[in-house]
Amino acid sequence: MAFTPNGKHLVAGQWLDGNGTFTSSPAHGPAHAFAVGTVELVNRAAEAAEEAFLSYGYSSRATRAAFLRAIADEIEARAEAITEIGTQETGLPVARLQGERGRTTGQLRLFADHIEKGDFLDRRFDAAQPDRQPAPRPEIRLIQRPIGPVAVFGASNFPLAFSTAGGDTAAALAAGCPVVVKGHSAHPGTGEIVAEAVLAAIEKTGVHPGVFSLIQGGNRQVGEAVVQHPLIKAVGFTGSLAGGRALFNLCAARPEPIPFFGELGSVNPMFLLPEAMKARAEGLGQGWAGSLTMGAGQFCTNPGIAVVTDGADADRFTAAAVEALSKVGPQTMLTDGIAKAYHDGQARFESRNTVKPLLTTQSSGREALPNLFEISGEQFLADHALSEEVFGPLGLVVRVSSVDEMEKLARNFEGQLTATIHMDAGDLDDAKRLRPVLERKAGRVLVNGFPTGVEVVDSMVHGGPYPASTNFGATSVGTLSIRRFLRPVSYQNMPECLLPEDFLN
Template identity: 80%
Template sequence: MSQSTFIPRGKHLIAGEWVGGGETFASSPAHGPSHPFSAGTVEDVNRAAEAAEEAFWTFAYASRETRAVFLETIADEIEARGAAITEIGTQESGLPAARLEGERGRTVGQLRLFADHIRKGDYLDRRIDQALPERKPQPRPEIRLIQRPIGPVAVFGASNFPLAFSTAGGDTAAALAAGCPVVVKGHSAHPGTGEIVAEAILAAIEKTGMPRGVFSLVQGGSRAVGEALVQHPLIKAVGFTGSLTGGRALFNLCAARPEPIPFFGELGSVNPMFVLPEALKARADTLGQGWAGSLAMGAGQFCTNPGIAVVPEGSDGDAFIAATKTALEAVQPQTMLTDGIAKAYAEGSDRFNSRNSVKPLLQTKSDGRTASPNLYEVEADAFMEDHTLGEEVFGPLGLVVRTKSDERMIELAKNLQGQLTATIHMDAGDAPLARKLLPVLERKAGRVLANGFPTGVEVVDAMVHGGPYPASTNFGATSVGTLSIRRFLRPVSFQNIPTDVLPEDLA
């Protein structure tokens, strides 16, 4: 087998073994050959969870250096399979090779960033209160605090990021960095890509001597398989990136367990942009062109796609719309990730077409698995009365919301649901309005930015990729950046424990 050719086994990876048998499903690539894959079962989930629990007792108590080397070795093994990953990834997803190569770079960069981060140890938030034996009326004991891994974590692969939010993506990397074994429920949209990345993780397990149950991949399967995973008593947290409907169903199952567990779901967002008057007057054309580029990037299949632009009424706003429309008209049809996503995009467009309050500015017909941009306009009053207009449409669809005054713009912002991002486009003369708008937006979004577009999420210490519901199910967490590791830790206090008994990082 050459580096650039990969023929999937079509099996699950459970505790170091490739396991098949039972029912199968066929992959549905955008181009290239289809392959058969074993469909996961409840028994596969049980075996993987039990192996993860067994591995926890070794992996969770390994040194930070040991885990850091493991993460770096996974990155090395993914890079060693780079050409083959790109080949099957482009076939399954329809994404261009350059996008997959960039996503692979982000994935391995994230693994190495997390390795460096845990080596430093700051994420452990160690606190020590010395004993005060002479304190009156009662002496104070010595108390030490440290963050400890919580146990096996379930991760659901995302449809729109075959690498960065899937098998070895952010949730998996964060859990492993924290010291938690992982069971991945692979996404049926890219099972071959998931398998070759799992192969890289297995190679890293073998090279570094990690317990074999530290990682498992269960492919495909019915809805019952995902439900069994989040309800398994040995699973202690869940990481999920996907639809609001599917995520909310799994969230409810986690909450209804005899032992409820945290569900860290990133569910969807329309990522509104607020274009303030002075910026609009100075650069309406540039802003419209920039918005069109962000809307259409990757066929609009980003969770940070800015689907709504809030724009003042008047000629400057008209110029912004004209520039956006012209730029979108030049966008060629793009292949979407799955047939299901393409169908949902068409249904979302139909929803806008059916609203009398919504004015079509650019209407296109999407055929099969391809998508073309659509653009609509609505008045602020009608937008606030119809909350369905503020729901995510996954694809290159933009909605311009027109406001009559600064006060109406702020009221609209207060009316929004939770978002991953919110953007302010402003010039110096817009600062007074921006100062009024910013406190509203910080309550609505996990990331607020100025004079940019939110597509593209930097993997850095200060990044927050999350937000109030329905953007995510836990507003205090992020799925990107080093802070994401804290999702899979919990604080433990140790009182008067002898130092030769304490965890190594606290002694």
Template identity: 75%
Template sequence: MLDTSVFTPHGKHLIAGTWVSGETTFTSDPAHGTGYAFSVGTPALVDAACKAAEEAFWIYGSTSREARAAFLNAIADEIEARAEAITQIGTQETGLPEGRLQGERGRTMGQLRLFAEHILKGDYLDIRHDTALPDRQPLPRPDIKLVQRPIGPVAVFGASNFPLAFSTAGSDTAAALAAGCPVVVKGHGAHPGTGEIVAEAILAAIKKTGMPKGVFSLVQGGKRDVGQALVQHPLINAVGFTGSLGGGRALFDLCAQRAVPIPFFGELGSVNPMFLLPGAIKARGDALGTGWAGSLTMGAGQFCTNPGVAVVEAGSKGDAFVAAAAAALKGVAAQCMLTDGIAQAYEEGKSRFLGRPGVRPVLVSDSEGRNALPNLFETDAADYLRDHALGEEVFGPLGLVVRVSGAEEMEALARGFDGQLTVTLHMDEDDTALAQRMLPVLERKAGRVLVNGFPTGVEVCDAMVHGGPYPASTNFGATSVGTLSIRRFLRPVSYQNLPAALLPGDLS
């Protein structure tokens, strides 16, 4: 009987159904509780996992949609069976509250079940059929059928800020498995125990449904050589990544430099600007300031959709918005960040704003250790556009207000933003004309455009796009959340004049 209340990590890698120890270990650094020893990944382990994934693909890539849906649902069931233990180890490693881990676990299971439903419907296959026209002149037309087919083994890098929903069995893994692609996960060192217990759930589902053991592997820890070995392994056909711009760009370049380049689907974060239009500021500037503070500090600001920049006109109404935001931020208690490294990077990000020409401090706080306090700064449009560093993401509860002289400068500023995951318009009915003018600019800047809301949090559904123009992501035509994300791991194949006996099951 599975004990769902206690979990003690064994610290091994999962390679094709077998738990494997490494020659060296690292010790986890939890926010509280016991640190455990975990085996360090190596290029040799990556090679073994990739070879097992390739061998599994010859079976798994041809399984029925019904069989894959049952596998995805079984993974969700096994995660649910370990709910209490997952919350226990997850809160210890990350410092996230129990409620957040419970919600994220529900989202992770929901993603798996959503993909199970999605592939059963079959719409994602985009089946097309041009029947033969043997009598067509001047040339006959052959019978041609098209269907989407899985690409092969996929590498997934676990994210630091989502130990469940964007990690071992997260959105990238769920989409790849749904498509028919085996997965090799590079676990994140911030939460290796959480990764291990989720891998145990996946292994249990493999055994329950009779899937090939190489359909999933987890390699823990390791230095850059492990990540490099994974993205450059000749049997890997695509990479899913959620993380920093620097790390993601380095891996993207490695994928492009391969003898056979492969797509790198990197979600690299953004500052997610909000544009507060005059009518909205006049009607509810105080409330918007308070609401922004809540969104900015949610989860210690450790969300890739954190709205780090607010654009508002100069003048008394804008002043009231800034004052309300500052007052609300002052009341926010220190929050534990995911790792010491993230906390240090947050402090370094704050230091970029201190004493910088054109930047005025509104609220400056000194964080201690891993506990972060919010910070707020202000600049104007001209200085923001002149100083590119002001547009770089600070991962944490830091906000920047950009003041503009009016609608013309607001639109010019919008044109100057880099690619974003989200952009938000706060508007009233009187702002409609300005919003209409700005929308063609904003939809070119982001994958998701919001009105009168805050972007923190991403709905998992058919219509969601979590991606955007570079540097928000490395592929503007893709999303890492929602059912559309399955397209990253499929490619269209046409079959001309094939007899029914040779066609894939979805076409026969």
């Protein structure tokens, strides 16, 4: 059954209009009108979230787990309709949307299982020592507690897994924090149908309706109002470096500064060591091309830079990459704005006389074709703009003279989500030199793989030093991401009857 959006905001269980409308810009299919968000709606949603926190923030883990599983069930009940409008709005293929829906429901259920186990509470206990000299020691207990209402910004490139009921929302709800979602204007219909699923789960489980609100976009002031609202205690964001940094600054400038967990940008460099290149340069070039063009390169872990040692093996690698990339046809990008930014990024590379084009294409409109360029290590280090992310299927080969220069290059990279080493057994000594450098630069260090594809598991880190993210100690994927929305509280000489129930079960 087709889904026709009502075009309204969901605030604390009620579908509400705004002041004026904006029209969606789908890749194909019908456009729809959506109510523009307002500052007043932000106020209503934040106040409802604070009211909900008084019950939801102190609810049992079993209650929150049931709610998360109910959201997953309701999303699956709307599976076909979600896929239909999601593909229309974003241009992503059906299989991609189906896989992303599975990731979304899977991480909701993963968090449900995680909080039921209770390990995330990090419960600690130091018994009293009344006879200790020269002063007695009191009894002290520690536990992690939810921080309060959280704001989440939907991501353009993941309309399900990083948006309305995606990873940030799932982590916050698991922690006991109500959520106010600022929907992304690139896929408002997808956001609305997922919000409909969340509302159905609220009604099914009986949690306070203020635990979740969705305010559509169309107005820059809405995003600013969300991060500046005094009842919002943290923000989760996935998006551009410029937009994220502006919101980060607003969070820091508040009378009460709050943490801004922004995932902003990364070129995810790969370092291809000599023995690996000697053994399989062609295969590495082909594999890179596949990773570089997956989803039109619109992944935050897209490996945009390959660092290789100059020579015949590098020639084989680049030739294989060019051959594979030349066979990739045009792909639809998520928005007109993202397509323009990709075309502008290509123009930035083409304007440098230090950069050698290996494969250049002419894209138009919302379509993208792959491009590949090459530069020396010395020239790359002299031009910081070439190390900035181009969101799309554009790659840069950086040729260095030796592994020593490769290590120097690694030390000069800014923070990344991922860094990859391609190696064979004979490269072990060189890899040992690189690994400690790269672990200071990235949240995830890979060997002999490609970083596109982020496993949603306990051990995943999807974050890294700035500008990959604004908080190097956090992750936006995996169960560790719940820690962003918790804070430790110590209880000294607290009678057992006053302790949080999580101490007791």
